Amino acid sequence: MTLKVFLELVEIKAKTASVFPFLIGVCFSYYYYHSINWENSLLFFIAMFLFNMAVDAWDNYNDYHNALDEKDYKKNTNIIGREGLSPRKVLQILIVMAAIATVLGIILVIRSGWPLLLMGVFCFLVGILYSAGPRPLSSLPVGEFFSGFTMGIMITLISVYLNTYQFFSFDLPMLGSIAIIALPNALWISNLMLANNLCDVEEDERNGRFTIVHYLGKKKALWIYTLKNILALVIVCLSPLLGLAPVSLWFILLAVPFFYHQNKLLWHKQVKKETFITAVKTLAVGAFLQFSLYLLGIIINLVF
Secondary structure, rough: HHHHHHHHHHHHHHHHHHHHHOOOOOOEEEEHOOOOOOOHHHHHHHHHHHHHHHHHHHHHHHHHHHHHOOOHHHHOOOOHHOOOHHHHHHHHHHHEEEEEEEHHHHHHHHOHHHHHHHHHHHHHHHHHHHHOOOOHHHOOHHHHHHHHHHHHHHHHHHHHHHHHOOOOOOHHHHHHHHHHHHHHHHHHHHHHHHHHHHHHHHHHHHOOOOOHHHOOHHHHHHHHHHHHHHHHHHHHHHHHOOOOOHHHHHHHHHHHHHHHHHHHHHHOOOOOHHHHHHHHHHHHHHHHHHHHHHHHHHHHHHOO
């Protein structure tokens, strides 16, 4: 297996969906709570990244085994069949990555307390059930919710917890503040899956996968996609007004023409090889701007 094939197997291009929620959690911990634990953050980043790669490899593995369309999807679309990979070797690789992530997770639980165990088990179960079984979460109308919530909300929550565990409180003010900071990424991540399902609805139906697009139809799904993109930007701009982020985040409004253009391209055509990339770009640019502008605000506050 070449490095290029491995990176495609673990869908390295989609890792924006986990890295930036983590970074936002670190920024929020420092800005709002004035607390950073670099050792915990580094261990969590490695564990999170490895587990995210394992889940995406697991997704490709299960899609390959569960595919009903053997002539086209299984042999020409899925990377395992297309590249002639050994399913057994793919399974071994993802188990190793998941095992290392689990060991690091246990170390973090020992360092920070049992609440992390509960949050970690939840994320682990979602990661497994997302692709496993005859009716994985990714093939159901709830796939967008679980991907957005787990990667957008839970990663940020865990990131904040690990940096503030000495005084972290699971009360409404603290959890509500974290939810507001994390929600833009959750919306963009869920839209990534929605765009994927918009592009693959016919192929999904042939393989017995009935996602939310199947039930709503493309038109309604596109409206939901658009509204979530708008809501994400509104929440980013609202967070400084609530004192949860520096006012530098308002500069994200300069990118509105970019977001509008990407949204418009998907509206006109839902083709995997041509327009799915618009959702990837929206997530990448939106998450990068939220983080970089947050960091810029922190730096300005330190200097001045």
